[in-house]
Amino acid sequence: MAAKVGRVLVATVTKAPNPVSPLAPKDGFPNLPEIAGVEFSAVAAGVKYQGRKDVMLARLAPGTAIAGAFTRSATRSAPVLDCQAKIGGDSTAGAAIIVNSGNSNAFTGAGGQDAVTRITSAVAQALDIPELRVFSSSTGVIGQPLPDERITAKIGELHDGLSPAAIADAAAAIMTTDTFPKGALATLELDGMPVKIAGIAKGSGMIAPDMATMLVYVFTDAAISQAALQRIVSRQNETSFNAITVDSDTSTSDTLLVAATGAAGNAPIEKTNSRDGKAFEAALGAVMLNLAHQVVRDGEGATKFVEVNVTGAENDPDARRVAMAIANSPLVKTAIAGEDPNWGRIVMAVGKSGAAADRDRLTIRFGDILVAENGWVSPEYSEDAGAGYMKQQDLAINVDLGLGGGKSTVWTCDLTHQYITINADYRS
Numbered sequence: 110m111a112a113k114v115g116r117v118l119v120a121t122v123t124k125a126p127n128p129v130s131p132l133a134p135k136d137g138f139p140n141l142p143e144i145a146g147v148e149f150s151a152v153a154a155g156v157k158y159q160g161r162k163d164v165m166l167a168r169l170a171p172g173t174a175i176a177g178a179f180t181r182s183a184t185r186s187a188p189v190l191d192c193q194a195k196i197g198g199d200s201t202a203g204a205a206i207i208v209n210s211g212n213s214n215a216f217t218g219a220g221g222q223d224a225v226t227r228i229t230s231a232v233a234q235a236l237d238i239p240e241l242r243v244f245s246s247s248t249g250v251i252g253q254p255l256p257d258e259r260i261t262a263k264i265g266e267l268h269d270g271l272s273p274a275a276i277a278d279a280a281a282a283i284m285t286t287d288t289f290p291k292g293a294l295a296t297l298e299l300d301g302m303p304v305k306i307a308g309i310a311k312g313s314g315m316i317a318p319d320m321a322t323m324l325v326y327v328f329t330d331a332a333i334s335q336a337a338l339q340r341i342v343s344r345q346n347e348t349s350f351n352a353i354t355v356d357s358d359t360s361t362s363d364t365l366l367v368a369a370t371g372a373a374g375n376a377p378i379e380k381t382n383s384r385d386g387k388a389f390e391a392a393l394g395a396v397m398l399n400l401a402h403q404v405v406r407d408g409e410g411a412t413k414f415v416e417v418n419v420t421g422a423e424n425d426p427d428a429r430r431v432a433m434a435i436a437n438s439p440l441v442k443t444a445i446a447g448e449d450p451n452w453g454r455i456v457m458a459v460g461k462s463g464a465a466a467d468r469d470r471l472t473i474r475f476g477d478i479l480v481a482e483n484g485w486v487s488p489e490y491s492e493d494a495g496a497g498y499m500k501q502q503d504l505a506i507n508v509d510l511g512l513g514g515g516k517s518t519v520w521t522c523d524l525t526h527q528y529i530t531i532n533a534d535y536r537s
Contacts, residue, residue, distance in 0.1 A: 146370025434463075
């Protein structure tokens with residue numbers, strides 16, 4: 110089935126979902142709490158696929174503070190550019206977030222912004238809120254005009270279906286090659302009041318640090334100023350979504366939005382270094398890191414979840430360079446997929462990173478297993494022990510450069526034949 114958008118033919122296809130990742134959470138999608146001041150709905154609009162929900166709407170109460178982070182790609186999408194222009198504006202009115210999957214509305218020329226305007230205008234009218242408070246995201250195929258009329262035709266249905274209990278439907282609607290919906294939660298007490306945080310995310314491929322690396326939406330009833338929320342989000346992004354990689358490719362559509370309704374009734378957080386500011390940041394950071402890990406666990410074709418810890422660098426930036434060189438190396442990742450404890454590939458990645466390194470001070474461990482030290486394989490190392498360790502689903506590669514106090518932790522997955530299979534026919 111196909112429909113014309115302008116002069117371009119846009120297909121609607123039926124496609125079986127990918128098998129659920131072996132690294133998916135064993136308990137499935139969590140029972141996320143309702144967040145006062147937030148309602149959700151999701152519908153099937155046929156943006157690309159038939160028979161699945163592919164558009165979600167979140168309505169936010171007046172006074173909601175919204176913070177965000179976005180891809181730094183030079184070819185970022187029209188929705189990203191629109192969101193960037195709106196972040197930090199007036200927060201007294203109501204707000205909304207609308208997201209579609211199946212089409213990223215990226216590299217679509219002036220028509221891309223026109224599509225965003227038509228969608229956000231329709232949402233603003235239906236919800237009686239300013240268009241400047243409507244944030245949109247799109248994810249999917251790059252370079253095809255967004256059939257926005259399929260989305261705007263469903264705005265009434267989305268409006269009528271709004272419910273504080275529908276966040277699970279929203280999480281499913283934003284998926285593309287994801288094999289499972291992603292959610293995380295945290296609860297805490299601020300100023301004597303109970304506070305809830307609930308987040309959803311999508312991401313499976315085209316995952317590499319240079320912002321949020323996916324679509325992520327986090328909601329809380331905490332009262333916090335927009336400026337304080339933005340500072341916290343920017344900080345926590347660096348050690349969560351900016352510290353993961355699946356394939357070293359940065360998306361055109363990466364968006365992280367965090368909305369705080371203030372409905373919990375705590376004294377508004379103005380300073381991030383206050384007791385409540387620190388408590389809220391720790392809880393929000395935990396939700397963001399949980400979602401970031403789930404994205405890696407759903408990496409296209411992934412069978413291994415890998416933590417890369419680098420210590421002893423001359424400084425933190427050098428440690429990050431080494432960690433990402435290891436995490437992004439196709440040779441390292443394919444060795445992990447084959448359960449081969451090929452520590453020589455770790456040495457290679459350290460050397461190519463561009464960071465200061467000294468062969469004779471380098472130490473490598475697989476988990477707690479000492480593999481190499483003093484410029485050579487450790488006399489204590491057993492190949493059988495290394496091979497046995499690599500059979501685990503969750504792995505840790507620990508590297509100490511022996512040069513200083515710099516450190517960094519990033520997370521990645523292996524690279525399998527299934528990654529090629531998924532991406533070889535992504536547009537079909």
